[in-house]
Amino acid sequence: MNNSNVKKGTNLEDIQEMNRSLLLKLIRKYRICTRAQLAKETGLKQASITKIIASLIELGIVQEVGVVDGEKGRRSIGISINNHLYKFIGVKLSRKSFSIGVYDLFGEEYKFKSEKIDMLTGATVTLNKMKTAVQELMSEYEDVAAIGIAIPGPFLKTKGKIAIITELPGWENIDIKVEFDKTFRIPVFVEHDANAAALAEWWFSENHFEHGVMVNLLAGEGVGAGIIIDGQLFAGSQGMAGEVGHMSIDYNGRKCSCGSYGCLEKYCTTYVLIKETKENLKKYPESILNDDADLTAERIFEAMEFGDELAVEMVKLMGQYMGYGIVNIANVYNPNWVIISETMSRGGEVLIHSIHETVRPRLLASVYENISIQITEFANDSILYGAAAIAADNFLKSPNRYL
Numbered sequence: 001m002n003n004s005n006v007k008k009g010t011n012l013e014d015i016q017e018m019n020r021s022l023l024l025k026l027i028r029k030y031r032i033c034t035r036a037q038l039a040k041e042t043g044l045k046q047a048s049i050t051k052i053i054a055s056l057i058e059l060g061i062v063q064e065v066g067v068v069d070g071e072k073g074r075r076s077i078g079i080s081i082n083n084h085l086y087k088f089i090g091v092k093l094s095r096k097s098f099s100i101g102v103y104d105l106f107g108e109e110y111k112f113k114s115e116k117i118d119m120l121t122g123a124t125v126t127l128n129k130m131k132t133a134v135q136e137l138m139s140e141y142e143d144v145a146a147i148g149i150a151i152p153g154p155f156l157k158t159k160g161k162i163a164i165i166t167e168l169p170g171w172e173n174i175d176i177k178v179e180f181d182k183t184f185r186i187p188v189f190v191e192h193d194a195n196a197a198a199l200a201e202w203w204f205s206e207n208h209f210e211h212g213v214m215v216n217l218l219a220g221e222g223v224g225a226g227i228i229i230d231g232q233l234f235a236g237s238q239g240m241a242g243e244v245g246h247m248s249i250d251y252n253g254r255k256c257s258c259g260s261y262g263c264l265e266k267y268c269t270t271y272v273l274i275k276e277t278k279e280n281l282k283k284y285p286e287s288i289l290n291d292d293a294d295l296t297a298e299r300i301f302e303a304m305e306f307g308d309e310l311a312v313e314m315v316k317l318m319g320q321y322m323g324y325g326i327v328n329i330a331n332v333y334n335p336n337w338v339i340i341s342e343t344m345s346r347g348g349e350v351l352i353h354s355i356h357e358t359v360r361p362r363l364l365a366s367v368y369e370n371i372s373i374q375i376t377e378f379a380n381d382s383i384l385y386g387a388a389a390i391a392a393d394n395f396l397k398s399p400n401r402y403l
Contacts, residue, residue: 090387148391196386198226220342323358
């Protein structure tokens with residue numbers, strides 16, 4: 001009998017992990033809360049909450065912090081995260097550089113370092129530099145519990161390998177987790193960069209997405225999406241869900257290195273923004289961007305903020321293309337929130353307005369009215385924060401496995 005199509009049940013252990021993760025999210029959200037608050041917020045039985053909290057206290061992850069005021073003037077014992085017990089290292093690999101940071105459970109950054117990548121040296125050299133940089137940080141911070149690595153994709157999570165990185169060849173045959181596991185004795189978790197950014201929004205953002213569907217649209221050097229449904233990452237059968245950068249918005253469109261045509265990634269990345277701007281410089285002789293010999297995405301966004309007409313029009317164009325992608329995303333996932341992150345989020349309200357102008361007439365009114373399209377709250381790199389969140393989330397779901 002072929003069991004490939006038989007639906008698998010949810011194990012008790014899986015349910016416990018989900019509940020533990022949700023409780024920790026809420027405790028972080030409120031900083032200090034009571035068991036009664038957790039029961040009210042989650043709908044879990046008091047006995048279940050008491051059991052989970054007791055196990056977390058035993059592991060030292062949460063702690064009781066004295067008596068606090070509860071509902072109707074009742075005094076209850078407060079619960080908080082033991083924030084100083086563990087730290088987590090986040091690693092971000094991109095097409096031009098890699099970055100590493102040390103973070104706690106509240107997202108406070110203790111250390112950051114970044115190094116440019118020379119594509120001519122090859123993937124193995126870059127991998128070894130990444131490991132050396134992590135070792136240096138671990139020698140400074142002995143309380144690191146886990147490492148999270150965010151990588152561009154498409155990422156075949158079931159095989160642990162990158163299918164392809166446009167503009168950065170040589171990584172297709174490297175299993176980054178296996179290579180890091182050879183060097184480090186603490187748990188290592190690898191995730192697609194868009195999923196990492198989505199988890200950063202879920203973990204650390206002031207917005208709270210406990211319930212519903214959130215899509216984090218990552219648009220920088222590449223394009224991808226991370227999808228979180230009721231607090232859980234949606235990975236797909238191979239871990240490649242959300243690979244919207246290779247979703248075609250024009251089947252007769254631009255040729256992509258993946259072999260297809262009209263991929264979204266060919267229309268709204270920083271590379272495209274720079275290319276389109278350079279091609280239109282002569283049409284806007286008054287633009288301050290004509291003075292830039294080495295044009296960058298950051299410079300274009302700065303010019304947009306000063307009201308430069310060329311820069312504004314180019315960001316609007318990126319928003320239009322991005323909007324086409326969001327229409328497809330909305331029709332597939334019916335999200336409550338779409339968060340724009342990475343470098344293209346610098347487009348701010350100009351970008352968002354253009355996206356809405358594109359999306360509004362192309363969606364059913366009921367679907368459009370249900371979506372909140374926002375710019376990320378992260379002033380710094382959400383992918384790097386997300387890499388640390390990947391480490392923390394996986395570690396805290398099952399701390400007994402690693403302690």
